[in-house]
Every structure is written in structure tokens, then in C-alpha cells.
Amino acid sequence: MTTVDEARSIALARATDAFERTRLSRVLDPVPVVRALGRVLAENVHATVRHPRQPTSVMDGYALNARATLASSRGAVDDVFVFRDVASEASRAGDAGARAVTFTDGMCSYITTGGVLPLGCDAVAPQEICSRTSDGVVIPRDAIVEGKWVRAAGSDVEGNGELLVSIGTRVRAVEVALLKYAKDEVSTYAAPRVRILSTGDELTQSACDNAALGSIVDTNGPMLEALCVEHHAEVLERCVVPDDETATTAAFMEALNDERCDIFITSGGASVGDRDFVAGVIERLGGVIHFRRLAMKPGKPTVFATIDRGNAQSLLVFALPGNPVSAAVTFTLLVAPCLTVLSGSTSSPSLRRLHCVLAETLSLDPERPEYHRAVLDWSEGESSLPVARSTGKQISSRLLSMRGADVLLELPRGPGSVAKGAVASALIVSDLRQADVRMEKIAAPRRGVAVTQQKASKTSSTFVTVLQADGVVKDLKRAIGLEEEVRRRCEGDAEALLTSLSMYSDGDTHVAEMDRRPTSLMRAVEATAKRMRFGAEAANITHRAFARVGIIGNPSDGYGGKCIAAAVSNWYATVTLVPTPDSSSVSFVLGPHDSHEFPSFDELSSNIALHGVDGGVRLLKALCENVKRYCVDTQQSIDFSVGFRMHYSTSIPKQLGLSGSSAIIIAAMRCLLQHYDVTISIDAQASLALRVEHDVGIAAGPMDRVVQLYNGVVFMDFSRSKSCDDGSGLDVHGQYTRLNATLLPPLYLVWADDNASHSGKIHSNLKARWENRKISADSEFDEAMNSLMTLTEEVLALFETGSTITPDELIDRINSNFQARRRLFGDAALGAKNLKMIQLCHENGCGAKFAGSGGACLVVSPDENAVEALRRACAAQGFRLERLVIAD
Ligand code: AMP
């Protein structure tokens, strides 16, 4: 099963690519600014002039020259000044006036709010505190302050090309106003366009239909249409088909042939029943299914696919489950973010998360993380967090569980429950602006008091786990084999533990509770629960690991130094582990390129050239051996009695330096650790994965694996390594820090499908030089390595400012990175095709360097036009270009 985070990353990568390919054709003719409301801006809008153009008054009152008046003290009587009113210079808002007089001390003239200050004036005294007498205008001395009640020129908008509203902003009322500072008409993007299909023999259109027994109203279709509209999409068509393969295929064909359609959303028929045709139809139409079962409740049978239209563009397909709540939740978590991206919006496509306190104890689903619908209430609770109350029965057909829901509580997978009063994280799904928040207003910030200490949440010493089993309470320990497990795993007095273990049952749910919480007992209970689950249905375990792209720094991190790299969800390896509860056997299914049979010698050679001699299974074998060795070294006693079958696939293009082999290892490692319940720190996992690659003879440094384990953008400092403190003998090669990926400008990858470059070859000479350097100085090597390190530190500093990094800040550095590397390797080792790709990027004004050891280039473009030009140039040369999506 695919996790929701992975699923979202994968879908977003496809949506981003679809948008980028069609960006220009999505730009609509300019519309008057007010009509842009709700649309996404397709251009940056800069200020042409400053606002206000001249210094103006903030008050109705008298303009005067405060500096000169105070300096001369003429006209001062006690604590007031008497001014001579130069009535001819009076200035009212909108009146530019031909200014004739330059004001000096003792002169004033009437001015209204927004009026331009007469020459020489530097202050305004409000009318309310001034009095007119026969001598002139009397103003208190302390009201005469230079700069007072004056709005300086450019204080609202500086002018000078200041960015008012950036491309990708959804226009709201404030933007309408800001845009008007510069323009009357603006360019916007067309809304993303969708078609919606409800499938099911049982569906009727209306509750008024004279419905047959067994029929239900198609609620999904109208709901999905409304959700699309709420998310600013245009619905081209909505229809219903029965559970019929021909009718379903016809509906898909219509969506495919309708080139305006970005996303086809179906509901129902997406599972594995004999009337579920959707996935089969997608496959028969040549579609690629990226995921089909999600680790989430509700929403497990959700399919995401892309179907090639034959014109380098694809139709995105979301086949959502039929149950209405599942359809609504999967739409919200997966489809809505893609609509955001396809609208051209650059705001985060993820839902906002908040923390809340649970109003009641909620049991956890032992199989899948749950998105539990809840209403928030700020009027109760002791902390400043809102209290979350469940909307009641959460079955996936009960739409009432969505009614009024403010959040989806993100409950983790069980076993067990989360207690009343616990703090949970939740995704906001309602418009909280209208929430009845009855929190006390804070009248004035209290000085000297820091933020009120949040009460430490009560930690319970009670250990509760939920075991799903049949059986009566008093026999439970024996019935579920817990006693046996406790004796096997618990150090110390197992007898005492068993006696103090109290159990009770609540219908189908059995709860084991005890006062202490020894780890060994928890493990025993979990192992039993797991075994019971295996007994019921051996759940497959699936994990993914994403491709890795080096952003800046040392290319081959085995040599000290620093670098920044990212995991990207455009490509990934997937590994599935199928437990074999009745057997301890371990087997590996050959991957798509692991063939042992070839039609000819030539085909054998080209297969080896691309995929290596042994393919991917050797990685899985070496991994298993290493995990076992790790457990022995760290004295973790693992129960290997339940075996498995493992298979893998990968979409990471081979031999382009995108870390394809380590992605397979890491995805498989995640499966193994989950299956055998082994704990390994993330840093040790990176080192273990590296050991696996060394064992099978792949030359690699630690960087790739670190990024693939951490995901997102990671800064790695390899100048400091240390031993793991877990007894494994592994080294942690550096210090790793995750950076804020949203600060990066758009990144692209350019590659050629037939540009295989064996990473090992490219590293090899470097390794020798690194070793030799200890014996004889190699200043060229040191100079290049130092320059890579400095570049990394510079980019790290950009991240640390917390502001968005501009393309220009990266382009030169990325090019310098490439040059340093070119000096290290020499052109011959880099390969003519690689150099051609880099050159093409440079010719189009973009920054480019290798994304890894060679074969693919990371590209940063100064603007949209340069990307489009590069896209065309790449197409002409047979290179490919895709916008990268960071897997966060
Ligand atoms: P399916 O995913 O097709 O197996 O459907 C699962 C459940 O969702 C069944 O109870 C269906 O009747 C129900 N369902 C399917 N499509 C719709 C729909 N368009 N509106 C409301 N309920 C539906």
C-alpha cells in the first residue's frame, strides 16, 4: 500500500509536469483587473510609479515648516506658536496646485487628508488642536514636530519596479487593489478542467426517481463537481455509466479525446470486485497506474494513473472509491492539491495543519492511518489549543460524518488508541474564518511574560494496546499466544508481568493494560497482535524511495566536503514484501530487467550495459544479509520465523546518476524493518544501505542514501563523521540537516534516455586522486573541492535567510559547480553527450550541472521564457526536460 504522503508527491509530480508542458497555452487574454478575482495571475506585476507621488498629509489640518519654525522660535508665545495662514497655498486632496511659495518659519496653510504638502512644508498639525484667531493660526508647541502627520513620497509603494503581485498568486480583493496601482488589465491562467464520471449499476440520478430496491442516488457526481468548483476548477462534463466495461471504456475515450480535459475523476468500480472495471480499462488503454491501494482510512482503493494522449501529453486520472466519504476525503487529500498546481498557483498545495486536543479516546485502526472527521471547539479546554470532537460514526458511506467537519484528524496506524486529552495533529478542511472562536481576547500584550507555558500533557503509565481477536477475556492471554510471547521476550520476571497484566474486552476489541511499561512486554504484545493479523490476512507491505538530485557541492561525497541534494518524486523505486505466515522461506521475484533469457547475444550485451550483470535482485539479497548482520551486531533478537516474498519495480531512469539502485535498497529496507519490527536509526540506515552497495560492488558515496531516507532537501556536511553508537560498527558519515524546500526556485532535469554513463567509471579516477593526495599534494584537486565546498556554504546561507531563493542566486553557482567538476574529471570522462546537454542549457540562459555522476543535468532557469526556449531546444536534440517536484 502506498502512503498518502507518497501518493500526493507522485500525483503532484505528474500534475506539475502536465502544467509545465502546457503553461503557455494556459495563459488567457488579459482581463480587467476586477475580473481577475479568483483567478491565478500569469504574470509578475511591478509598480511603475511610486505612491504617493509626493509627500501628502495624513490629517485635515495645517501644513507648516516645523524645522524652520522650531529653529527660529519666532512667533513663540509660552507653549504655543502663532502662524500666518498663507491661504493661497491651501491644498486639498486631488489638487496638485501650482505651488508658488516656499514655506519658512511661521507660515502655514490649510490642508486636507491626501493633500500634497506645499513647498518647504515638513509637518501637519491636525485641525482639532489648532485655533484660528485674529492674529493667525495658534498651534501648541508640542504638536509641531518634523515629519508628523506626513505620508512620505513612496511610503505605500516605492515604485522602481517593486513587485506588487507575483505570478502564480490567486487574486483576492487586496490583489485587485494592488494590481490597479500598475495596470488595468492582467493576464491570468485558465482554470484546470476536469470531467467527472460516476460508475455503478445501482446509481439513480434523483431521490425522486421511482427507485428499485437496491438502487442509490448518485451523490458522488454532484459532490465531486461541487468540490471541483470550490477548488476553482472548471467541470467540462459529468455523467454516469453502469458497471459495464464497454461503457466505461467509452467514457474514458471521451475524456482522452477531449484535449481540454486535464483530469478525469471517476468514482466507484476502482477496487477488485468482479464489477470493478476502472483499473482494467485504464490498463487496456495503455495507462500507467502509479498507485492503486492507499494506506489510509477511508480511501484504500484509490487509483492514480496517467494515460498518454500520443502528443507528449497525458490525461491524469483519479479513480476514487465509490463510498462517498472515501471519495470526498481522497479528493481533498490528493485531487485538490493537483488542481492547485494545474491552476498555476504557486501557493502550497498541502492542507494547513494544526494541533488540537482530543475530546474523547479514539481507537486506532490496526492496518491503516485514519483521517477521522472532527469539529473544533475553542470554547473549552484548558490549553490554547482547540478541542476536537469526532463527528460520530466514521463508516465510509456515512456522509453525515463529513457534515460540519473542520478537520481530518491524522490518527496513526494502531494497535492501541489515543486517549482523551491527547494532542493530535489535524488537517484543516473548513473555512475557519467563520468558526465560532470564543477565545478570550488579549487586551494588550503582557510585558515580561513569555508565551504561557503549555501544560505538559499528562503521561499515563498505563500501557494500552488493542488486540483484535476472538476469545473471552479471561482466556485471552492464552488464546492469543501472548503468554508464550511474554515468556520468550520479557527479561526478568515474566510470571509477575503476566499476573499484573489485566485484560478486558469491549465487544471485538481486547485491551491489555498494565501499570508499568517494559519495552519487552510491549514488543511481546505487538508481536502477538502482528501474528494475529498475519493469521487473518497477511498484509502486504509496500514502500517507495525517490530519485535523488544533487543541487550543489561535492559530486562524490566520499571525499569529505559538503553538499545539498534533494529527493524528487518524479521517479521512484517501489518494493513490496508479501509475508508468508506459514513459512520462514525468503524469495525474490525477478525485476522487469533481471531476465535470464535473451533472444540473442546482442540483447544480452545491451541488457548488461544498461542494467548491470546481476540486475536488482542481488541488491535485495545483499540487503537481507546486511540487515541480519546488523541485528546480530546490535544484539536485537529478531523473530525470522515469518518469511516473505519480495518484488520490486522502479521508474528511475537507469544510469543517469539519479540513485536508482539505492532507491531499491532503501524501499526494500523499509519493508524489511517493518516486517521484522527492527529498529535502526535513520543515519544508521543510510550507512547500512551504503554497505549493501559496496558489498555488490557499486562505487558510491553516502549522499544519495541520506537524501532518500530523509526526503526533502538536505544539507550534508561530510567533514565530520562518527561511529554509530548502536554497536553495529557502521559509521555515520556526516551531519545532516533538512532545509526548507519551498524556498527553492523551480528546478528542472534535462536528460537523454540513451545516455547511460556508468557512475562507477566516473568516480574511479577521483578516488585514486583522493587517496594519492595523502602522499603527494594535488593542488588542482584541493582547489576544485574547496570551491565546491564554498559554493555549498553560499547556498546554505541563502536557505538560512529564510527568504525565497531567486533563480539568479543559483544560476552562477550551479555553473561554477559544473566548472569545478569539469576541472576535476576532464572532458573525456564527462562524455560528449553530457557536455552537449550542459551547453544547450547555457545557450538558453539557464544554469546547469550534473544531477549526479552524469547522464542528467539539474537546470535552473532565469524565467519562464528561458524554460520554454530550452524545452524546444531539448525536443530538437532528443533530450527530455521535466520540472522536478521535491518529495517532502
Ligand atoms: P464501489 O467502489 O463501486 O465498490 O462502491 C462502493 C460503495 O459506494 C457502494 O456501496 C456503492 O453503492 C457506493 N457508491 C458508488 N458510487 C456511488 C455514487 N456515485 N454515489 C453514491 N454512492 C456510490
Ligand code: MG
Ligand atoms: Mg460499484
